[in-house]
Amino acid sequence: MLPHNADTESPLDLAMPEQPPRSRLYALPPAELGSERVEGMTSYLVRLARAHAVNPRSLIREELVKAADDPERLRFVARYTNYLRTIDGIGPHARVFAALMTELTTVSTLRHLTLLPLADLLPHNGAGLLVRKPCWCPECVAEMVRAGSDATRPLVWSLDLYRVCHRHRRPMVEVCGHCGRPEPFVPTYPDLAHCAHCGASLADLGPPAEHPPATAMAVWVAESLADLIARLPELDGIADRRHFIGFLTAAIAEHTGGNQARFCEGIGLPRWATKRWLAQGERPTLPQILAIGYGLGIRPAAMFLPGPARPAQMSRRLPAKVRGRAARPRLDAADRRRLGKAIAGAANDPADTRSLAELAKEVGLTRSCIKYWFPDECAAIRRKHADACRRATAARVQVDRDKVAEVVCAMVTQGVYPGRRKVNEVLRRHSASLAGPDLMETYRRAVKEGLKGIASR
Ligand SMILES: [Zn+2]
Ligand SMILES: [Zn+2]
Incomplete structure (x- = not known):
C-alpha cells in the first residue's frame, strides 16, 4: 500500500503572493x-x-x-x-x-x-x-x-x-577644455x-594646470559645503530658522555674555549683523551661515546637529568675505543730487517706460547702486516698466489672434479646408504659430465658425 500523503489532500493555495507597488x-x-x-x-x-x-x-x-x-x-x-x-x-x-x-x-x-x-x-x-x-x-x-x-x-x-574641488584642491571648471x-x-x-557640444571628455585635464593654488579659506568653504550636503538627510526637518536662532542666541550668550556687537566683532562680521536675524526676522544666507561657522570653528551642519562640545573660544576672524562683492561706487552729495533729479524725472514721467537696467546703463551705474540710493523711485520705475511690458504682450497676442481668424476666414472663403499645417505655414510668414494654447483655441473657434458659416449658406 502506498504511504498516505497529506499534502495532496489539502486544498491548493491559489492566493496571489503580495506584489510590491509597480x-x-x-x-x-x-x-x-x-x-x-x-x-x-x-x-x-x-x-x-x-x-x-x-x-x-x-x-x-x-x-x-x-x-x-x-x-x-x-x-x-x-x-x-x-x-x-x-x-x-x-x-x-x-x-x-x-x-x-x-x-x-x-x-x-x-x-x-x-x-x-x-x-x-x-x-x-x-x-x-x-x-x-x-x-x-x-x-x-x-x-x-x-x-x-x-x-x-x-x-x-x-x-x-x-x-574649488575639496578632494583635489583645484578650481572647478565651467567650460569644455576642447570647444570652450x-x-x-x-x-x-x-x-x-x-561635452554636449563637441563630445570631448569632461575628464580631460588639458594642458598642465596653471591655476593658482586654492586658498585655505576656499578649501574650508568647499569642505564645509560638502559636509552640509552629506548631512542633508539628517538636517531635514531641523535645519530651519528657529533652530538657527536658538543656536545663535546660545553662542552669543556663551561667548560674549549676550553682547551681540562684541560677538559680531569677534568673528569679523559687521556689528549689527546678528540683529537682522534675531530681531528683524531675516533669514540668514548661506555665506552668512558659513561666516559664523568659520568664526566659531565649526562646520555649518554642526549648528543644528547634536555633537561634540563647541570650542570654548571664538577661534578666528574671517580673513576675507566668503563671497566677494563688487565694490559699491561711492556717490558724493552733488552726484546724488544730480542723479536723484534724473531718476525722479524718469520715475514721474508716465511716457518713460524704460527698464531699470536701461536707466542704470544710461547713468553709468549698476542697478544695485541706484536701487540702494533711490529705492522708492526704482520701485516706481520697475512697476511702470512691468505695466508697459504687460500692455505690449496683450497687444501682441491680440494681433496674433486677429491674424489667425483672418487666415482661417480667407481659406474658408476660397473653399480651402483650413487644416492646421496650412494655417501654420501662412502664420509662420508673420512670425506666429499655433504652438501656444491660446492661439490654438482661437484657431479652433475660427474653424468652427467658418464651417458653420458654410453649412448655413
Ligand atoms: Zn575633484
Ligand atoms: Zn566641448
Missing part, C-alpha cells in the same frame, strides 16, 4: 546618497533617462509633464533648460520635480538630491545659491569614468560658493562625462 519609471537608486558625493536632481534625471535610453528632455516632456498638476508650467521649464538648474535648489521647481520623480519612480529619498531640506532656513528667493553654469572637477569625472560607473554631477557642484563652451544643465544626450 513604478511607472525605473526605480533607479540615487548615486552616493547620504555622502558628500550624492548626486543632484539634474544628474538623477539624466541618469534615469540613460537607464530608459531616451533623451532627458523627452523624458520630462513625455512623462513628467503628463503627470504634473500644472503641465504648462513644467513644459515651459523643460523648454528653457536654464530653468532646470533650479531643480537642485529650494524653490517651487525643486519641489515639483522632487514630488513628480518620487511618484513616478517610487524612490522615496529623492528630496535629498535637492537643497529642499534647507528650504525653511535660507531666504526664499535662493539668491546666489546655485551656479549659473554647470561646473565640474575633471579629476572627479576621471575617477567616475575609471570606476566604470555612470558619471554623475554631485549636488555640491550646484552650489555657487563651491569654487559651457555645458547645459540637462543635455539632450544622457551623458555627463562628455
